[in-house]
Amino acid sequence: MHEPIRLLIVDDHPVVRQGLRAYLELEADFDIVAEAGDGEEALAAIGEDEPDVVLLDLKMPGTDGQAVLERLGGDGPRVLVLTSATDSERVPAAIEAGAAGFVYKDIDPDALAAAIRTVHAGQTLLSPAAMRGLMSGGPAAAPELTPRESQVLGLIAKGQTNRQIARALGVSEKTVKTHVTNLLRRIGAADRTQAALWAVRHGVG
Amino acid sequence: MHEPIRLLIVDDHPVVRQGLRAYLELEADFDIVAEAGDGEEALAAIGEDEPDVVLLDLKMPGTDGQAVLERLGGDGPRVLVLTSATDSERVPAAIEAGAAGFVYKDIDPDALAAAIRTVHAGQTLLSPAAMRGLMSGGPAAAPELTPRESQVLGLIAKGQTNRQIARALGVSEKTVKTHVTNLLRRIGAADRTQAALWAVRHGVG
DNA sequence: TGCACCGCTGGTCTTAAGACCTGCGTCGGA
DNA sequence: TCCGACGCAGGTCTTAAGACCAGCGGTGCA
Incomplete structure (x- = not known):
């Protein structure tokens, strides 16, 4: 046993x-x-x-x-x-x-x-x-974000709120939240702060 | 007139x-x-x-x-x-x-x-x-943060939540929030994401 | 002694954030 | 045609975050 x-x-x-x-x-x-x-x-x-x-x-x-x-x-x-x-x-x-x-x-x-x-x-x-x-090789490859997710991540990495991002992109805040939720999952971040730091480390935005 | x-x-x-x-x-x-x-x-x-x-x-x-x-x-x-x-x-x-x-x-x-x-x-x-x-000179001087505020900022810049910071420092979450509020005001950031980005730019943490 | 600063903590309150449910339309490929 | 990916957006709900009120005790300095 x-x-x-x-x-x-x-x-x-x-x-x-x-x-x-x-x-x-x-x-x-x-x-x-x-x-x-x-x-x-x-x-x-x-x-x-x-x-x-x-x-x-x-x-x-x-x-x-x-x-x-x-x-x-x-x-x-x-x-x-x-x-x-x-x-x-x-x-x-x-x-x-x-x-x-x-x-x-x-x-x-x-x-x-x-x-x-x-x-x-x-x-x-x-x-x-x-x-x-x-x-071997340099930094690990970034996960695959959609074009829109990358764009949103770039603006998060500039310190923008969802509302500001919505305004900048001409979409609803709800849409931004959706992209944020999706990109957080993809890059393995728990929140936007971590996402911003991730973006800085990976040269996004 | x-x-x-x-x-x-x-x-x-x-x-x-x-x-x-x-x-x-x-x-x-x-x-x-x-x-x-x-x-x-x-x-x-x-x-x-x-x-x-x-x-x-x-x-x-x-x-x-x-x-x-x-x-x-x-x-x-x-x-x-x-x-x-x-x-x-x-x-x-x-x-x-x-x-x-x-x-x-x-x-x-x-x-x-x-x-x-x-x-x-x-x-x-x-x-x-x-x-x-x-x-003249190099990067602008950082605003004067207290030692504790600097410490908290460093942990924010590692992506930690207030709760995690509280645990790491052995203080209450309430105390961490106070330090966060104070340091945000000092560095002119609206939220922790901006603070984290600020810290990265100023070599804190 | 009084005051400012510091660190700590409690309270109340609002709201931004994020998870997770949903659905629509478009596009491209099997 | 069907399906997946994408972008868009609605909904509900929870909670972390942050502002602002307060107070305590310790330290250092005028």
Whole structure:
């Protein structure tokens, strides 16, 4: 009778956490012992709930995934980094800090379950080719925004309110809100402030 | 019987506009014909209300003061730039674009009235020494934030919410809000997004 | 001693923001 | 024709944000 793998899901977006929980709960050998929305909560959960494997998003406001890894110092649970195309430049540093591997957030459920079992078994999820691919080239590609979303993001990055953007573009505020909601989801930002900072980092606007 | 000087006040902060109106209304030879909260409103007001002198803040989200000056192309009303210690690096470009002078926002009311009359009379408010002082040295000095305000601003610039900041600093959210309110006023930002962008530009955080 | 500044915190209130529901019309491609 | 993407816009609802009222205690300076 083997013990289930105790999992902690760490991501600042409830949608991502819920999505991961929804399919990880279907695996009989997984036990999701906690969720955390930021690094501090994650560290607390690691202390209290003693997960075997942490699914850790690196990009979180405040105490982020990298800080968690550094606080752990290679001790404790195995850490599987959740990343996305826009954030993969952080992965090498995370591996350096003790992560046992990484998966893309849009990985299919079976592959994710397999990745969890692999790191739990003490292996790492690193192939030299994959690491080289990650480290080659310049900044990560920006996610695909529609032309209008890019335009709205550019104006957010100039500090405009939705109302101002609506006026500038000659559309309703409701329409702007829709674009904002959509672009936030695409770039993985929780709010406009993060979106503005993202835009600055990625040379938008 | 001479005509009053028709004034347009352009600043995105209602507090600033109200403050200016409060003391300019006391001058018998001034007639405040309009206010505007951003560059587009300003241009519309210039077309409709035909001010003689525009008191123009350069730093506004969206269509800013510089854009207004460029759109005017040196035609139309005399423009007196409202600036603050943190924004004086924009003044030379504004003068280049046709502004007739500049005053600091914290100027005393009598001096402001005199400045308005001066530019209205066709003169400029530029002394070579003042311009040299503006253009010498590097980036403008940051306004004086308290240590705590700087700290909070740094965390805003990392995309944190008030709640997250409160947790990170070990204080109440109420306290964070107070610091935010105070620092927004000091740096002249209308909201946290603008504050974050300001911080990025000024190397805070 | 009085005052200003600082950090902390409570309260009330308004509103901008954002999530999530919906639907329409246009366009392009299978 | 159907479907997805896109842009536009309506609706409902929650809540984070921010303004502005207040107060406390500590510190430093005139």
